[in-house]
Amino acid sequence: MGATDEVAREAEREKVLSVKDLTVGFGSKIVLDNLNLDIYRGEILGFVGASGAGKSVLMRTVLRLLPRRSGTIEILGSDYDAVDERSRMELDTRLGVLFQHGALFSALTVKENIQLPMREYLDLPKWLMDELAYLKLDLVGLDPDAADKYPSELSGGMIKRAALARALALDPDLVFLDEPTSGLDPIGAAEFDELIARLRDTLGLTVYMVTHDLDSLFSVCDRIAVLGQKRVLVEGTIDDMLGNDDPWVKSYFRGKRARSIPRRDGPAASGRVTD
Numbered sequence: 001m002g003a004t005d006e007v008a009r010e011a012e013r014e015k016v017l018s019v020k021d022l023t024v025g026f027g028s029k030i031v032l033d034n035l036n037l038d039i040y041r042g043e044i045l046g047f048v049g050a051s052g053a054g055k056s057v058l059m060r061t062v063l064r065l066l067p068r069r070s071g072t073i074e075i076l077g078s079d080y081d082a083v084d085e086r087s088r089m090e091l092d093t094r095l096g097v098l099f100q101h102g103a104l105f106s107a108l109t110v111k112e113n114i115q116l117p118m119r120e121y122l123d124l125p126k127w128l129m130d131e132l133a134y135l136k137l138d139l140v141g142l143d144p145d146a147a148d149k150y151p152s153e154l155s156g157g158m159i160k161r162a163a164l165a166r167a168l169a170l171d172p173d174l175v176f177l178d179e180p181t182s183g184l185d186p187i188g189a190a191e192f193d194e195l196i197a198r199l200r201d202t203l204g205l206t207v208y209m210v211t212h213d214l215d216s217l218f219s220v221c222d223r224i225a226v227l228g229q230k231r232v233l234v235e236g237t238i239d240d241m242l243g244n245d246d247p248w249v250k251s252y253f254r255g256k257r258a259r260s261i262p263r264r265d266g267p268a269a270s271g272r273v274t275d
Contacts, residue, residue, distance in 0.1 A: 013040040016174050016206045022071030033230035044207040046217045049227030055210045096167035096175040104151040110162045111147035117169040136165040157188040177209040193220045
């Protein structure tokens with residue numbers, strides 16, 4: 001497929017998130033400068049970049065947790081700045097977030113954590129919220145008895161799954177994942193990747209994943225966007241990354257730590273691939 005065909009194909013796809021000419025700064029320091037990024041329905045986008053480059057800043061700006069100096073952000077075709085407060089709240093319900101380390105409230109049970117978005121945005125009876133919480137637990141592969149446990153009683157992998165269940169509480173269209181496999185062992189990370197892919201396939205989720213995990217980028221991401229020089233430097237498939245000659249991209253995807261990542265046109269040798 002030629003470049004023209006690829007552009008035409010993307011033009012036909014629905015943009016779930018569209019960021020245009022975004023500039024974010026703190027004091028005299030500009031972190032993001034005229035950044036542009038589109039995410040299309042049903043894809044898992046991996047977002048990578050050097051530490052401190054602004055990956056989490058972009059995610060938090062899209063979520064309105066940080067102010068921006070200029071630029072537009074459209075969610076599901078609606079510009080946040082151009083709609084009324086009620087429409088903004090409706091848009092908020094279409095987004096789910098899994099923050100790094102889970103960010104569960106320690107004084108609340110898992111079930112109560114999952115129900116927080118329901119209490120904020122919906123008017124539901126307690127019995128129905130309980131039923132929905134158990135459904136979300138099942139969706140992420142947690143047993144029902146996890147519902148009444150506190151975060152301190154959970155393993156790292158269970159915390160990530162409980163936080164994902166909370167992110168899915170309102171049946172969002174777009175889910176933001178901030179370093180979802182950090183702190184997990186290789187088996188736990190692989191299982192979490194498989195869970196994300198399964199949820200995308202069964203629920204039609206669109207996923208924005210900030211990650212450093214090369215295995216995640218290779219195994220579940222449809223496209224990858226690289227943040228560098230305060231903007232999206234490169235975007236494309238894993239094969240596009242492996243063939244790119246930008247010094248940072250080359251070092252990241254073809255450096256010493258990436259030597260086990262297989263090319264899709266060559267023999268598999270990844271640490272997560274077994275005979």
